[in-house]
Amino acid sequence: MKLQQLSLFLENRPGRLGAPLEVIAAAGINLMTLSLADTAQFGILRLIVREWEKAKRLLEDAGWVVNITEVVAVDVPDRPGGLADALKALEGAGLNIEYMYAFSLRRGDKAILIFRFEDPDAAIDQLQKAGLHVVGAEELFQHMP
Amino acid sequence: MLTELWNDAAGGFHPASAPDFLPEERLREVQLRRLKAVVARAYDKVALFRSRMEERGVRPDDIRSLRDIARLPFTVKADLRDTYPFGLFASPMSDVVRLHASSGTTGKPIVVAYTRDDVDVWSEVMARTFAACGLHRGDVVQNAFGYGLFTGGLGAHYGAEALGATVIPISGGNTDRQIMVMRDFGVTALCATPSYFTHVIERAGELGVDMKALPLRVGVFGAEPWSDAMRARIQADAGIKAFDIYGLSEIIGPGVASECDAHDGLHVFEDHFYPEIIDPQTGEPLPDGAEGELVLTTLSKKAMPMIRYRTRDITSLLHERCACGRTIRRIRRIGRRSDDMFIIRGVNVYPSQVEAALLAVEGTLPHYQIILSRDHGLDQMAVEVEVTAEVFSDKVRALEDVRARLAHAIEHILGIRVDLRLVEPRSIERSQGKAKRVIDRRNA
Secondary structure, three states: OEEEEEEEEEEOOOOOOHHHHHHHHHOOOOEEEEEEEEOOOEEEEEEEEOOHHHHHHHHHHOOOOEEEEEEEEEEEEOOOOHHHHHHHHHHHOOOOEEEEEEEEOOOOOEEEEEEEEOOHHHHHHHHHHOOOEEEOHHHHHOOOO | OOHHHOOOOOOOOOHHHHHHHOOHHHHHHHHHHHHHHHHHHHHHHOHHHHHHHHHHOOOHHHOOOHHHHHHOOOEOHHHHHHOOOOOOOOOOHHHEEEEEEOOOOOOOOOEEEEEHHHHHHHHHHHHHHHHHOOOOOOOEEEEOOOOOOOHHHHHHHHHHHHHOOEEEOOOOOOHHHHHHHHHHOOOOEEEEOHHHHHHHHHHHHHOOOOHHHOOOOEEEEOOOOOOHHHHHHHHHHHOOEEEEEEEEOOOOEEEEEEEOOOOOOEEEOOOOEEEEEEOOOOOOEEOOOOEEEEEEEEOOOOOOOOOOEEEEEEEEEEOOOOOOOOOOOEEOOOOEEOOOOEEEOOEEEOHHHHHHHHHHHHOOOOOEEEEEEEEOOEEEEEEEEEOOOOOOOOOHHHHHHHHHHHHHHHHHHHOOOOEEEEEOOOOOOOOOOOOOOEEEOOOO
């Protein structure tokens, strides 16, 4: 049920975000989504792609330090209050979120939340008990064009 | 050469090393005899030396004991530049068989000359260097010191040949070829700058070559200061014994001093190069054991004698007998140079101090660079550190924590604030020769 997320280190200066994305695009790898966490000085680019092993190898060959993290995807109805309800359920379960980001699917009426937990297995358990739908890799990438 | 008659196979005593074991009294006799001769030669043949001695009212026959060397004037690097190119030569060009020159990072290079005898002395001291590093006939030496005007390449080359080893004159650079040759030619020893060798290790890892599985067992490193922690890393990553050697073109090139198996200071080949330690501020001689600037006098150089040359290298002279049995004195490993040092906000800083702080936090030495700048008249020090796989995290907080710990470690050692920047892997230029650790933009 867990997804493999690629993270890579970027300096916070013009043009740095484009370079790794070009490497991925040149290999014909489609991005499901991305998130950029940044400080004044550096950024961490996080990517969700179907062919994560190939993307990791290509990025490392091009000189980036790439880290693989297991994250958990949950889908929520794409309507006002959808996210709030999901977060309420999470808080009730007492789960600690390291960070999260969200995106809407191109087709359909759902938004996907990506969570980074310290213990993803325990979190999946709790999420399901709380009645949330955890989306596995296979299901998620069905939405890819 | 008489090497054929000696036991110079692995494990045996190498004949080249014989002068390293002279009884002290005999060594001092040799030194005094040679000192008198070189001072007389410098006085007779080199205008600068003669005028400096006359200014001080010293004549060659005033040198009656080794202590009298303190009466002689110092020579500094600027003297070589001011007399560029041939002003300090004591031999006619017809007796000079070789010229070398320093890289000359600021202005004119300096030129150094060798007679046939000088080249023989150089080969001898480099053979003694390699013997001290445990090399023998039968060793295959990959010489990655640069060939050309730089003294490193040819100095190591002649020494390894004099020892009876097999030399591969590959010179510096072209790292992939270095690794191929190292593997395919059964290389057992390699000469390089330590910073270049760490680059070789890094590249071998990328190419999937296991350095530890190769026959390579000895690394001979010099031409720049490197820390004990860097040595430990090199030894662990490459599965070799790493030796520190010391030398400078103005004196002869590599071959002035070398570590032995005890790795407890570098033996100065003091039958050819007389060492003193002085207070860099006052110029006063300091006793054995005290830290100060190393000053060297060439005792047997013909083409270009150097009298009391100020090396700017900070070390101390060890008199105690070494575990290896050599009687020649040792200098402590040189961690800093009095001119490598920079002053920021009144604080003296050596790059090795920054290196020690980075190592303490990361466990290994990342690639780094110190950048000095001036903002509204105030000096700023930035340290750029490449992010390694070991410290990288997908969490901002974890990376901020690494950054803060690195900055804190440096600030703790130096006592001044630094702007620590994490930068992308391989964004800092890799050196093929001496690593450029400090970029000073304060007067740009």
